Amino acid sequence: MMSDFRKDDHGNWWFHVIGKGNKSAKISVKDEYINVWMDRYRRFLNLSPRPSPDDSAPLLQSLTGRAGLSEGHIRTLVQEVFDFALERMRADGFPDDDIKNLRSASLHWLRHTSATADAKVRDHKDLQADLRHQSLATTVDTYYNSRDEERHRSNKYLVIEDR
Numbered sequence: 001m002m003s004d005f006r007k008d009d010h011g012n013w014w015f016h017v018i019g020k021g022n023k024s025a026k027i028s029v030k031d032e033y034i035n036v037w038m039d040r041y042r043r044f045l046n047l048s049p050r051p052s053p054d055d056s057a058p059l060l061q062s063l064t065g066r067a068g069l070s071e072g073h074i075r076t077l078v079q080e081v082f083d084f085a086l087e088r089m090r091a092d093g094f095p096d097d098d099i100k101n102l103r104s105a106s107l108h109w110l111r112h113t114s115a116t117a118d119a120k121v122r123d124h125k126d127l128q129a130d131l132r133h134q135s136l137a138t139t140v141d142t143y144y145n146s147r148d149e150e151r152h153r154s155n156k157y158l159v160i161e162d163r
Contacts, residue, residue: 001055001056001057001058001059001068002042002047002051002052002055002056002057002058002059003051003052003053003054003055003056004016004017004051004059005029005034005038005051006026006051006053007050012028013028013029013031013033013034014026014027014028014029015027015029017132019132020132023132025129025132027130027132028126028129028130034050038050038051045057045061060074074107075107078106078107078110079106082102082105082106085102086099086102086103089102111131112142115127115131115142115143116143118130118143119143119144124136124139124140124143124144127139127143128140
């Protein structure tokens with residue numbers, strides 16, 4: 001629901017969720033998302049620019065007027081986008097390796113891709129909280145210790161002196 005987006009006393013926006021084990025949590029929301037993307041989306045839906053605590057509009061609704069979209073419906077729509085992209089890639093002559101990489105895409109893959117990008121600029125404890133990982137080790141091992149490209153780059157230009 002739109003009301004799951006809530007602003008705290010400091011002006012920070014949070015998305016409140018119920019996750020595994022029926023546990024509630026809140027995920028920090030970037031100001032740009034609220035000020036640009038949410039504003040744009042809500043205006044498209046003929047809603048006020050910002051969600052309010054009593055906003056009963058579904059977060060995602062169909063263009064045919066159906067209320068909220070189920071998790072299964074969202075997965076199907078995202079998969080259709082991936083499938084369409086694969087067909088375009090084939091038609092445009094992309095390399096088979098690129099096509100193969102996109103074939104493994106899923107909602108979980110999107111989450112992982114976003115977290116990988118976030119890890120470059122966010123504190124590991126903040127990312128852990130937003131990903132709702134129970135263990136900090138899961139976040140650190142997955143997103144901070146697996147930077148093989150950077151690790152290899154740090155080794156690439158070492159100068160070994162003759163002794």
